[in-house]
Amino acid sequence: MSLNAVVQILVGGLAFGSVYALVAVGIVFIWRTMNLLNFAHGQFLLLCCYVAIISLYQKLGWPISASVLVALLIVGLFGTMFATTVFERLRKQPLLTSVIATMGLSLVLENAVLLLFGPRPYSFEGFLGRKMIWIGNVGFLANHVFALLVSLIILIVFASVLKYTIIGRAIRAVAYDKETAGLMGIPVPWLLSLMFGFSAILAGLAGILVVPVTYLTLDLGTAVGYKAFASVVIGGFGSVPGAIIGGYIVGLLEGAGTAILGTAYRDLLAFAVMLLVLFLRPSGILGIGEAERI
Amino acid sequence: MASLAVVLCLTIGAVAQQEPIKIGVVQALTGPLSLNGIDGLRGAEMAVRSINRAGGVLGRPLELVVEDNKGEVAAAIAAAERMVYVHKVPVVIETNFSFLINAVHEVYWQAGVPFVCAGTSPVLTQHGNPYLFRIRHNDKLTAQAAVKYAVENMGAKRLAIVHVIDDFGHGARDALINAMRSLYGIEPVAVVGLPLDIKDATGPVMEIAAAKPDVVFVWAHAAQGALFFRTRYELGYTNIPVIGSVVVAAPATLELAGREALEGCMFVGDFALDAPKVSLFNNWYYELYGETILSEVGMAVYDAVCLVAKAIEKAGTTDPQAIRDALIGIEMEGVLRTYYVRSDGETAFELTIGQIKNGKSSFISIVRFPRDIKF
Numbered sequence: 001m002s003l004n005a006v007v008q009i010l011v012g013g014l015a016f017g018s019v020y021a022l023v024a025v026g027i028v029f030i031w032r033t034m035n036l037l038n039f040a041h042g043q044f045l046l047l048c049c050y051v052a053i054i055s056l057y058q059k060l061g062w063p064i065s066a067s068v069l070v071a072l073l074i075v076g077l078f079g080t081m082f083a084t085t086v087f088e089r090l091r092k093q094p095l096l097t098s099v100i101a102t103m104g105l106s107l108v109l110e111n112a113v114l115l116l117f118g119p120r121p122y123s124f125e126g127f128l129g130r131k132m133i134w135i136g137n138v139g140f141l142a143n144h145v146f147a148l149l150v151s152l153i154i155l156i157v158f159a160s161v162l163k164y165t166i167i168g169r170a171i172r173a174v175a176y177d178k179e180t181a182g183l184m185g186i187p188v189p190w191l192l193s194l195m196f197g198f199s200a201i202l203a204g205l206a207g208i209l210v211v212p213v214t215y216l217t218l219d220l221g222t223a224v225g226y227k228a229f230a231s232v233v234i235g236g237f238g239s240v241p242g243a244i245i246g247g248y249i250v251g252l253l254e255g256a257g258t259a260i261l262g263t264a265y266r267d268l269l270a271f272a273v274m275l276l277v278l279f280l281r282p283s284g285i286l287g288i289g290e291a292e293r294i
Numbered sequence: 295m296a297s298l299a300v301v302l303c304l305t306i307g308a309v310a311q312q313e314p315i316k317i318g319v320v321q322a323l324t325g326p327l328s329l330n331g332i333d334g335l336r337g338a339e340m341a342v343r344s345i346n347r348a349g350g351v352l353g354r355p356l357e358l359v360v361e362d363n364k365g366e367v368a369a370a371i372a373a374a375e376r377m378v379y380v381h382k383v384p385v386v387i388e389t390n391f392s393f394l395i396n397a398v399h400e401v402y403w404q405a406g407v408p409f410v411c412a413g414t415s416p417v418l419t420q421h422g423n424p425y426l427f428r429i430r431h432n433d434k435l436t437a438q439a440a441v442k443y444a445v446e447n448m449g450a451k452r453l454a455i456v457h458v459i460d461d462f463g464h465g466a467r468d469a470l471i472n473a474m475r476s477l478y479g480i481e482p483v484a485v486v487g488l489p490l491d492i493k494d495a496t497g498p499v500m501e502i503a504a505a506k507p508d509v510v511f512v513w514a515h516a517a518q519g520a521l522f523f524r525t526r527y528e529l530g531y532t533n534i535p536v537i538g539s540v541v542v543a544a545p546a547t548l549e550l551a552g553r554e555a556l557e558g559c560m561f562v563g564d565f566a567l568d569a570p571k572v573s574l575f576n577n578w579y580y581e582l583y584g585e586t587i588l589s590e591v592g593m594a595v596y597d598a599v600c601l602v603a604k605a606i607e608k609a610g611t612t613d614p615q616a617i618r619d620a621l622i623g624i625e626m627e628g629v630l631r632t633y634y635v636r637s638d639g640e641t642a643f644e645l646t647i648g649q650i651k652n653g654k655s656s657f658i659s660i661v662r663f664p665r666d667i668k669f
Contacts, residue, residue, distance in 0.1 A: 005500040008529075012496045111324055119328035120588065121517045123524075123550045130528050130552070141496070141528055214493040215550055217517055218325070223491050258497030264459055264487035266497065 001259060004138045010255040015144040015213060016227075017251015018151030022206035023228035024235065024243035025158065026199030032175040032238055033195055034083075034091045039102040041203055042225020043109035048075040048204025049216050050117050053124045064127065072204050079200025083193040106222065114218055126212025143212040150209055154202070155244055162240070171195060227254075230270060234277050236284025245285060249273070312350070314357035315612055317342075317602060318377040318386035318409075319595070320370070322394075327365030329516065329546060330390050330591040334412070335360060336583055337592035338387060340575075341599035351603045352610065359383055367397045374398040378405035384612045385409065385605075387598045390430070390591045392418060393461040399423050408618035410598040412591055414539075415465030416669060419639045425618055427635060429598040429628075430564060430590075431642040433462075433513075433539075434669050437469035438477070439645050439661045440511055440537045440562045445478055448535065450508035454484040456498060456522060458514040463487065466513035466539065483507050488518040495525035503531050512538040516589060520550035527555035540564050543648055543655035544589045553653030564590045564630045566648035566657035571629045590630070597628035601635070634665050643667065 023041060030038045052071030056062045062070075086105070090098040131142040162168040173181040174191050182188045210224065227250055228243075235246025250270045257269035277284060319338045322331030338358055346355045359381045363370035370389070377386050378401060385408050388395060392415035399421055402409045408425045411418070414433045418426065444450040455470050457463035467485060474480045484505035486498045499522065502510050512519060519541035526532065532555075540563025541547050548556055565572045572593065579587050587593065601624065606612060609620035624635045631644040643663045648655050 001500055001504045005504060009497050009500060012494050016494060114324055114328065119332050120546065121329070121520075121550055123520075123552070130524075132528065132530070139529065141525075144496075210493070214521065215517060218328070219491065220493075223493060255497075258494075262486065262501065263492065263495075263497045264489060266489070 006259045007138055008140060009259045010252065011140050011148070012144050012213070013251045013253070013255020013258070014248060015147040015151075015251070016210070016254060017231075017248040018148050018155075019206045019210045019224060019247075020227045020231045020250050021155060021244045021247025022151055022202050022209075023224055024231040024247045025155070025240055026202045027228055027232050028238060028240055028243045029175075029195055029199045030087075031232075032240075033171075033178075033192055034087060035095075036087060036091055037095065037099050037102065038087075039099060039225070039229075040106040040109060041199070042221035042223075042228065043106050043113075044075050044079060044200040044203040044221075045207035045210075045224055046113055046218070046221035047078065047109065048072060048200075049124075049207040049211050049220070050113055051075070052204075052208060053211060053216060054117055054122055057124075058122070068208050071208075072201050075204040076197040076201045078197075080193045080197035083196030084189075087196065088189075088192075106225075110218055110221065119218065122211075122216040124211045124216060128212075141213065147209040147213060151206070154205060158202075159240075227270075230274050233284060234274050236287030239284065239286040242284055242286030312354040314355045315351055315606060316357050316359050316381065316383045317599065318359050318361065318381060318383035320361045320363050320373045320377060320386060320388050320398075321595075322365035322389060322391065323360075323362040325365040327391060327515075330589050331362075331365070333588040333592040334387075334390065334595040336579065337595035338599050340578065340582065340592075341596045341603075345600065345603050351606045352612075356599070356603065363389060363394055363398075365391065365394070367394065370394040370398050371401060374401040378402065378407045383407070384614045385602050385617050387411075387595055387602065389413070390594065391460070391462070392465060395426075396421075396461055399426050402426070405614075406618075407614045408621060410602060410621075412594040412598065413462065415461050416469055417461065417465055419669065423639070424637075427601075427621055427639045427641060429594050429601065429633070429641055430630075431645055432640060432669055433466045434469045434472075435643070435645060435661075435663055435667075436539060436562045437466065437473040439647065441470060441473040441477055443560070443562070443647060444509040444511075444537055448509055450535075451480070452483045452505070452507045452509075453480065454486070454502050454505050454507035454510040455482050456486045456488060456502060456510055456512045456514065458518050459487040459489050462515075463513055470511055470513070488514055488522060490515075490518065492518050492521060495521045496529070498522055499525045499529055499531055502526075502534065503529075507534060509535045509537055512536055512541065514539070514541050516541055516544050516546040516550065519544075520547045520555075523547070523551040523555045523559070527552070532558070536560065537562060540590050542650065543567065545586050546588050548650070548653070548655070553650070556650040557653065558650060560647065560649045560658075561655070562645055562647055562661075564646060565593065565655075566646050567655045569646070569657050575629045593629045597626075597630055597633065600628060601626055601633060601641070636665070638669075640669070 052067045056067035126143045128142040132139040231246035231250045235242030253270040257266040321334040342356045361373035363373045388411035390412035392413035395413045410427045457467040536559040542561035605620040609616040633641040645661045647658045
């Protein structure tokens with residue numbers, strides 16, 4: 001395989017990595033604030049894509065930007081609603097109960113989508129269409145480049161909000177110590193719901209970016225969610241920067257796995273590295289504290 | 295005219311009053327493989343409608359008993375067991391996924407219940423299961439036809455293979471390699487597997503392009519195949535000619551990949567959309583379900599139900615062993631082809647060769663193999 005081909009594959013891997021990072025950040029957010037491992041997180045991605053691309057854009061003929069904005073709002077509200085009803089109860093349950101409950105919820109959401117939209121995979125050509133972007137004599141799929149750049153911008157904006165704004169400080173305070181944050185006048189339940197909704201929106205954005213480079217299929221939420229969890233483990237459970245770094249590492253290793261070992265074994269490198277990280281540093285690259293042994 | 299209507303109503307009324315004959319249908323109705331499964335169930339429903347409208351079987355209406363295998367091995371085994379031990383159906387129409395058929399065939403063998411499946415992996419009929427029948431071709435036939443066409447009609451010398459990673463894809467890969475070796479003594483220049491959950495096909499397209507083949511054979515399901523074809527188109531490798539399985543002609547692939555991505559691709563398989571019977575079936579399907587056929591599975595299952603109905607009529611009873619015995623030797627004109635049922639479970643010896651022209655799957659020719667061909 002030529003060097004150009006390897007570069008093309010690696011850029012594709014980074015594009016996927018940036019999508020994993022967006023979803024992984026949401027998973028970490030929910031874990032840090034609600035002590036909940038949300039295995040249904042990938043299904044918010046699925047829901048957003050079906051509403052935006054199929055219902056609003058393809059069936060009702062809305063402009064794509066309006067479709068995406070409205071779908072993100074719907075998914076955000078849906079996430080907030082879930083946080084205040086289902087997840088608030090799960091938060092008080094043992095970890096294993098909440099893990100099984102969110103796995104069940106994942107299946108319910110996936111089958112609800114099947115019932116509403118049917119089993120057909122759907123194609124969406126994205127905001128830029130099916131084009132190539134040439135840098136020298138190396139061509140890249142425009143949708144790969146778009147996903148990579150837009151995710152990067154979203155993640156930078158997100159990190160800045162978290163670090164430099166009042167609401168960002170409030171979120172960090174709640175993540176650090178909910179009780180003290182509440183005593184200091186931060187509306188903790190409201191903020192938790194808001195953060196859950198925001199995490200759902202991040203997953204929705206990830207979906208809108210990834211569908212043009214693949215297809216909208218029923219297993220997309222599970223597939224991306226699975227990789228996002230691997231990103232969280234590699235980057236460090238509980239660390240937002242760790243989740244971002246983990247996402248890019250998983251994507252890059254997928255690309256490298258494809259180039260070196262072939263597509264059939266593309267996951268081998270990523271998961272071998274995950275095992276190595278767990279072995280050498282159980283809390284992940286930027287993990288907070290030591291992993292709990294059960 | 296009025297008397298004809300009265301007679302017809304009386305006949306249908308009489309059929310409706312009889313105890314129905316139950317036929318089991320197991321398909322992937324939920325989960326990521328449900329595209330084919332839902333198509334298959336619709337095909338079964340259409341066949342039952344059409345058979346019951348014509349007076350049923352043995353003067354009794356047919357009734358479907360449906361189970362969902364979810365596209366998963368454990369659920370498929372449970373569904374097969376429910377069919378034979380709970381519903382106690384005399385005959386079952388099974389899925390098109392070879393890996394699931396491999397998992398369930400012994401359930402039917404032990405229970406002595408015949409089943410008709412739509413998988414194409416050569417290994418299925420090598421189990422020696424006397425209750426297994428397949429309504430579609432053995433991929434050893436498609437492999438031979440594809441390799442012959444590539445070498446003799448297209449002058450190809452460097453041949454590459456892209457296959458999905460499951461029993462169907464592995465069976466096809468082995469059959470293609472065997473055909474290359476045995477017919478022309480050549481080895482493939484590249485063999486690339488597509489995982490079932492593939493989300494990015496840049497790697498496979500690059501691997502194939504690096505091997506510089508004269509023709510690439512593509513054996514995949516709709517989602518994986520479409521991703522490969524679309525990426526091949528986007529990256530500008532449409533100069534590499536393709537001969538594919540029926541995936542090339544499947545409406546879902548054309549819709550997903552975009553018709554321009556498949557323009558000129560050849561296929562060897564069950565059907566071309568412009569074949570008269572397929573076109574009639576498609577129109578009726580659209581009337582009933584508001585969309586065009588999703589794949590070849592709906593038509594294959596339609597034909598399977600008709601074949602089973604013929605066997606019950608021939609057996610004169612709903613005893614599973616009698617139905618199994620009666621299936622052998624039946625010759626039937628179906629939507630996809632003319633079938634002849636052999637005792638080893640093979641029924642399909644005709645293949646369609648076609649090409650995507652102006653965005654549509656177009657018929658080129660039929661390849662017929664002798665009915666006594668050895669596998």
